[in-house]
Structure formats: C-alpha cells, structure tokens
C-alpha cells in the first residue's frame with residue numbers, strides 16, 4: 076500500500092515537473108518569436124526612416140491625427156523617385172546617411188555666388204537658391220569657425236535627414252566640401268512667424284490662421300517627440316523658428332539645437348531666454364516637457380501678439396489672476412485682432428497654454444494631448460460653420476418656396492455660394 080502511494084506520488088511529481096518544463100519551453104518559444112518579429116519590424120522601420128528621399132512620407136508611429144500627410148514639398152516622380160531636385164546635379168548621388176549630397180559649385184551657381192542672402196542665424200547665413208529646374212530651396216552655410224568636425228557634421232545630417240514631416244522644415248540635401256558645411260532645406264516663402272507677428276509691414280494674422288498655425292506646430296513637435304525613433308527634443312521652440320509656406324501652413328525649423336533625449340548636467344544652458352522651462356534651468360535636465368513649456372509660451376505669443384522680451388509672461392500672470400485658469404483670458408488678446416476672435420476658442424487655447432507652462436513638468440500635457448485639444452477646437456469651428464451653412468441653406472430654400480414663383484431661377488443660390496467663400500477662408 077505504502078509502496079503504491081509513494082509510486083503514485085513519484086509519478087505525479089514527475090508529471091508536474093514535465094508539465095512545468097513544457098510550459099517554460101512554450102513560453103520561451105513565444106518570447107523568441109516575438110523578439111524576432113520585433114527585430115524584423117524595427118530594422119525595416121529603420122530602412123524606411125533614414126533615407127528620407129523615396130516618397131517623402133515616412134514615419135514609425137501612428138500619431139494622434141493625420142500628421143504625416145501628402146503635403147510634402149517633394150514630389151514623387153516615376154518609380155517613386157524624387158524629382159524636385161533633379162535639375163540640381165548631385166555629387167555622389169546619395170550619401171551614406173541616405174541624404175542627397177550636392178557639389179559646392181552647383182550651390183554657388185544656384186545662389187549667384189552666395190549673394191541671395193535671406194537671413195542670418197546663430198549658425199551662419201541663409202541664402203535663397205534657384206535651381207535649374209526652377210525649384211527654390213534655402214541654403215544654410217554653417218559658420219566656418221564652427222568647431223564641428225566632419226564626423227559630427229555627418230551625424231547632424233543623419234539626425235536631420237531621418238526626420239521628415241509636413242510640419243517640419245525638412246532637410247533636402249547637404250554639402251561638405253572645401254571646408255564648408257552647408258545644409259539645404261525646403262524653402263518657406265512666407266518667412267518666420269515672428270515676422271508676421273511683429274513686422275508692421277505684414278498684415279496682422281487673423282484668429283483662425285493663428286489657431287491653425289498653433290496646430291501645425293503642435294503636430295510637428297508631436298512627430299519629433301512620439302513619431303521619431305529615437306525621439307527628438309527640439310530645445311529652441313520660439314516664433315522665429317517657425318516658418319510659413321505659401322499657404323500660411325507652419326513648419327518647425329532650426330534643428331541646430333535638437334538632440335536626442337539626453338541629460339547633460341555639465342552642459343551650458345541652451346535655448347532662448349523667455350522660452351526656457353524653469354525646471355530645466357534648475358535641474359539642467361531637458362525633457363519633452365521642456366519643449367511643451369516653450370510651446371505654451373509660443374501659444375500665448377500667438378494670442379497676445381507679444382513676445383517674452385516684451386513682457387509676455389508678466390501679462391500672462393496678471394491675466395491669470397482674473398481667470399480660474401479656464402475663462403476670462405480676453406484681456407490678453409492682441410489688439411491687432413481688433414476684437415475679431417471667438418471668445419470660447421480663445422479661452423480654450425489660453426487654458427491649454429496655461430497648462431503647458433505649469434511649473435511642474437508632470438502636470439503639463441504631452442504634445443499628443445495638445446494636438447488633440449487644438450484639433451478639437453478646429454473641428455468644432457468647422458462643424459459650427461457647416462451647421463450655420465446648412466441652416467442658412469434651409470432658410471433660403473424656405474424663402475424660395477414662399478416668395479418665388481416656380482419658374483424663377485433662385486438668385487439666392489448665388490448668394491449662398493458667396494457666403495461659403497467668405498466664411499471658409501482657411502480650410503483644414
């Protein structure tokens with residue numbers, strides 16, 4: 076009896092041990108297969124991400140809404156090949172990093188021997204270049220006293236070139252010849268956001284355009300934070316680093332200070348006074364939330380038409396005293412808007428900006444949250460317009476039925492078209 080029960084116990088024990096071993100084996104198999112497929116994904120992702128020139132719309136992560144779109148300035152030609160710089164002869168075609176390299180002499184020719192200056196930044200002059208195809212690009216010649224070596228420059232180019240999004244001023248080529256380091260960018264014909272906010276010679280930006288610009292910038296930053304692999308922190312978000320294209324769509328520019336997420340407690344403070352996250356200044360740790368802080372300042376700048384050097388944040392703090400954080404931000408509004416803005420939208424955007432500049436980084440929204448809030452503002456504006464249009468269409472039809480003889484052509488049809496044109500000045 077005893078012999079039987081001990082045999083039974085041994086049998087059960089062996090069974091349990093075998094069962095456990097089989098379970099462990101199955102678990103290891105599943106993990107191994109998952110890992111293999113992840114490696115496969117990430118390597119295929121990398122091949123899509125680094126060479127930016129094939130179809131102009133690569134990305135790794137699905138972002139909050141339609142962030143990677145067809146609005147790339149690069150047109151896909153036959154076989155999906157890029158042709159917008161075709162007329163501009165490349166040096167060795169494409170570099171190791173996948174970014175087109177251009178001969179110095181071609182750039183010299185395209186900029187009329189570097190005489191077409193459009194601006195001067197901290198890193199050197201920027202020229203407008205007219206290609207033989209008629210295409211226009213911006214050529215940034217990095218200062219020759221730059222300490223940056225060849226290897227660092229190649230790294231920088233690789234970092235810039237793998238980032239491609241319709242709300243970024245994309246790098247389209249570079250040149251490293253005759254001791255020069257030159258970056259070639261998509262040309263932004265309407266210049267910087269700062270020039271539109273502060274140059275009296277420019278028409279004041281209307282409220283709708285300002286909100287759209289805010290959404291464009293937010294989408295560009297969301298891509299850097301959540302779409303790029305590895306993520307990129309811009310580190311110098313400000314109105315002069317936002318450029319506008321011909322249809323007033325905004326793109327984030329100047330990645331000179333961009334670096335992959337890192338902590339360097341000994342590095343000097345970088346960025347622009349007034350936009351700097353106070354938490355970064357005290358801890359020297361720059362995070363995505365530091366970009367969110369700078370973006371919050373920029374949102375207030377769009378609302379107030381005033382920059383931090385003009386006491387923007389003091390005005391914000393004063394206005395905040397009369398609000399509960401959510402409503403009552405009207406006193407901050409740019410006088411150049413002449414009262415033409417939607418109060419509810421203003422309060423929603425200002426409340427969002429106030430969250431972005433919260434002292435505590437944890438309490439700030441992510442750029443993904445910001446995109447969602449701003450998209451909602453734009454969408455509800457759009458819905459209201461459509462609702463109003465269909466209401467006025469219905470009213471028109473009633474008045475046609477009531478007032479007009481059946482055989483008369485409805486004049487109101489023409490009027491309705493006019494009103495559609497005048498309200499939809501800025502399509503999403």
Ligand SMILES: Nc1ncnc2c1ncn2[C@@H]1O[C@H](COP(=O)(O)OP(=O)(O)OP(=O)(O)O)[C@@H](O)[C@H]1O
Pocket residue numbers: 193194195196197198199200201213215244260261262263264266267315316318328329
């Ligand atoms: N892609 C571009 N298209 C059109 N204009 C550009 C382009 N890039 C730069 N510019 C213009 O050239 C000028 C200098 O730009 P850059 O990015 O070098 O410096 P910045 O942003 O003005 O200053 P900082 O270097 O201090 O950030 C700006 O006034 C900008 O309007």
